[in-house]
Amino acid sequence: MRRQDTPLACCIALLLVSSVACSGLSEKDGGDKELSGTRITVAGAWTGSEQKNFQKVLDAFSDKTGANVTFVSTGNNVSTAVGGMIEDGDAPDVALLPQLGVLGQFERNGWLEPLSVSAREAVDANYADVWREYGSVNGSLYGVYYKVANKSAVWYSPSVFAEANVGRPTTFAEMLSAGQAISDSGLAAFAIAGRDGWTLTDWFENVYLSQAGPEKYDALAAHELKWTDASVVEALTSLGKLFKEDHLIAGGREGALNTDFPGSVEKVFGTEPEAGMVFEGDFVAGVAKDRFGKAIGQDVSFFSFPAAKGGIFPIISGGDAAVVLKDGKNSAAGMKLVEYLATAEAAAVWAKLGGFLSPNKRLDIHTYDSLTTRAMADSLIAAEDQVRFDMSDQAPASFGGTSGASQWRILQNFLRDPSDPESAAAELEEAAAEAYQD
Incomplete structure (x- = not known):
């Protein structure tokens, strides 16, 4: 039976409407609690400050919709963890899927829900075409890239550069020369996180894209080009010029193989620096700021990964695609969350906190917490379709994204002994051929 409004009920309703109007609440800023009481679970690899900052994004969504959102950290092997949860x-x-290969795998398993019309429209309006392509499988859009990385940056201590009297290098050879000058001044040139094999894939990809160019990069990423190709050997040879110089690496090659990513940042920006430079994505700034209290732009600066002689400046990116799982208990509410993540409003929440880049073109560049981050975001947005997604994240997980196996292990072995690029390329091809066949 439909409730009949009484005069008292009408007065109460009028008072409530007046209160909402006076407080400035609206559907946009949280007055509409359409998901009140709904529980949403989000799974991803983020921990530490990343998890803490993402929780603030989820809290903003909760304030807006009334949903109760829980984040579950899966560890680095997201595909195995989430796959196990589904089964x-x-x-x-x-x-939040960090690899294109995993996105394709989940789609083939029938685990993904195609994005809603609202989410697709937001991606079309707010993102360059390349991000729609990377979020799609067989022409259907499944993923929204909320947070991405600019993985073509070398971070350095300005005081160390000043002490060694070197400037920002623009070629790979100049970077090695600057490294030698830093070494001569008393510190190692580079801190390398060799214990985390994914950092070594990023080293290779930047050198390869610069030397071989985008077309060969795309072909190698799809395994349409074999890893024994001369272009691969050439890139490994260039990388080997750094790896073989034990004195340029903090702790030498063996020390690098025992250094994880946070440890590599600490060796440059910690209380007792051991090196002048560390290569990795924009997230280095977040670690330097949050863990070691460094001022970005003052204590911490960066230069773009330098081009090989006659090559291009590489722009490698990566990111986590937010997808909706069909078997989730509240996948319809999950879709609302993904629609929110595709907006500039959601991007702004984390942008103000630091340690974050968004491919969302509608996000005001001034929202970012520092001039350094704004410069990185601006270069990423300006590149648009020239951006290339992390190659190892495009590969099947068994080749490009498994700790202690395949590409990670082979590049770790190459760091240990960089004397034979041809053999390393042959090992990479053997592992790739097996993975892409599965």
Whole structure:
């Protein structure tokens, strides 16, 4: 039976409407609690400050919609963790997938829900075409890239550069020369996180894109070009010029193989610096700021990964695609969250906190917390379709994204002994051929 409004009820309703109007609440800023009481589970690899900052984004969504959102950290092997949750009947509603190969795998398994019309429209309006392409499988859009990385940056200590009397290098050879000058001044040139094999894939990809160019990069990423190709050997040879110079690396090659990513940042920006430079994505700034209290732009600066002689400046990116899982208990509510993540409003929440880049073109560049981050974001947005996604993240996980196996292990072995690029290329091809066949 439909409730009939009484005069008292009408007065109460009028008072409530007046209160909302006076407080400035609206559907946009949280007055509409369409998901009140709904529980949404999000699974992804983020921990530490990344998890803390993303929780603030989820809290903003909760304030807006009334949903209760829980984040579950899976560890680095997202595909295995989320796959296990699905098979156990405890699938999250939303997952953050860091690899294109995993996105394709989940789609083939029938685990993904195609994005809603609203989400697709937001991606079309707010993102360059390349991000729609990377979020799609067989022409259907499944993923929104909320947070991405500019993985073509070398971070350095300005005081160390000043002490060694070197400037920002623009070629790979100049970077090695600057490294030698830093070494001569008393510190190692580079801190390398060799214990984390993914950092070594980023080293290779930047050198390869610069030397071989975008077309060969795309072909190698799809395994349409073999890893034994001369272009691969050439890139490994260039990388080997750095790896073989034990004195340029903090702790030498063996020390690098025992250094994880946070440790590599600490060796440059910690209380007792051991090196002048560390190569990795924009997230280095977040670690330097949050863990070691460094001022970005003053204590911490960066230069773009230098071009090989006659090559291009590489722009490698990566990111986590927010997808909706069919087997989630509240996948419809999860879709609302993904729609929100595709907006500039959601991007602004984390942009103000630091340690974050968004491919969202509608995000005001001045929202970022520092001039350094704005410069990185601006270069990423300006590149648009020239950006190339992290090659190892495009590969099947068994080749490009498994700790202690395949590409990671082979490049770790190459760091240990960089004397035979041809053999390393042959090992990479053997592992790739097996992975792409599966």
